[in-house]
Amino acid sequence: MSLSQxxxxxxxxxxxxxxxxxxxxxxxxxxxxxHLNVTMPTLSHHLDILxxxxxxxxxxxxxxxxxxxxxxxxEEITEQIVKFLTIERLKN
Amino acid sequence: MSLSQxxxxxxxxxxxxxxxxxxxxxxxxxxxxxHLNVTMPTLSHHLDILxxxxxxxxxxxxxxxxxxxxxxxxEEITEQIVKFLTIERLKN
DNA sequence: TAGATATTAAGATAGTTGTCTAAATATTAT
DNA sequence: ATAATATTTAGACAACTATCTTAATATCTA
Numbered sequence: 001m002s003l004s005q006x007x008x009x010x011x012x013x014x015x016x017x018x019x020x021x022x023x024x025x026x027x028x029x030x031x032x033x034x035h036l037n038v039t040m041p042t043l044s045h046h047l048d049i050l051x052x053x054x055x056x057x058x059x060x061x062x063x064x065x066x067x068x069x070x071x072x073x074x075e076e077i078t079e080q081i082v083k084f085l086t087i088e089r090l091k092n
Numbered sequence: 093m094s095l096s097q098x099x100x101x102x103x104x105x106x107x108x109x110x111x112x113x114x115x116x117x118x119x120x121x122x123x124x125x126x127h128l129n130v131t132m133p134t135l136s137h138h139l140d141i142l143x144x145x146x147x148x149x150x151x152x153x154x155x156x157x158x159x160x161x162x163x164x165x166x167e168e169i170t171e172q173i174v175k176f177l178t179i180e181r182l183k184n
Numbered sequence: 185t186a187g188a189t190a191t192t193a194a195g196a197t198a199g200t201t202g203t204c205t206a207a208a209t210a211t212t213a214t
Numbered sequence: 215a216t217a218a219t220a221t222t223t224a225g226a227c228a229a230c231t232a233t234c235t236t237a238a239t240a241t242c243t244a
Binding site: 156 | 201
Binding site for chain 2: 219
């Protein structure tokens with residue numbers, strides 16, 4: 001999973017919102033939809049992008065598909081980003 | 093400066109490379125160019141995007157324009173991103 | 185097995201992005 | 215002043231993205 005793909009996945013406001021609402025716990029597609037101003041197919045598309053970036057996972061539960069954050073992946077990504085954005089300088 | 097704009101600025105591989113080479117110190121446009129496979133105008137465009145995202149600054153030095161990272165901004169952004177990607181959970 | 189509910193897939197379209205070439209601007213040196 | 219060097223601006227274009235409507239698929243319930 002490349003850092004570019006991660007940044008790209010997170011660069012869209014709706015997708016940031018999805019990550020944000022999933023922090024509180026897993027949700028079905030319909031539940032996520034209530035937090036956004038897009039149609040179901042558009043949401044589905046965004047979920048697909050986040051899934052390909054390995055940021056979220058889904059499982060079927062009866063009629064519904066439940067999405068949740070990949071917590072361990074998020075931790076790794078956070079580390080990677082910190083490493084990328086941190087400049088090693090001489091300490092005084 | 094929004095988190096979306098930051099992510100968007102950093103989602104392009106050439107721009108990541110620019111940030112990366114500037115970690116070692118400030119460079120002129122021509123010097124940065126040597127690390128990338130694009131034309132000068134394309135590089136100029138990417139520098140503009142990074143500048144608008146407040147990630148880099150430029151100053152003229154004679155015939156050259158010298159670019160450098162905005163270190164304090166990078167630190168703030170890192171904090172923001174960590175905050176965004178970190179999920180507060182109950183500790184056992 | 186129908187009908188209802190939930191989600192994804194397909195196809196179209198407008199807007200955005202990355203790239204280039206050519207031209208303009210700014211500084212230095214002759 | 216003119217020419218040379220360094221960088222940005224303008225304009226064009228192909229590729230990509232976000233969005234929608236319509237259609238297809240999957241599951242549950244009666």
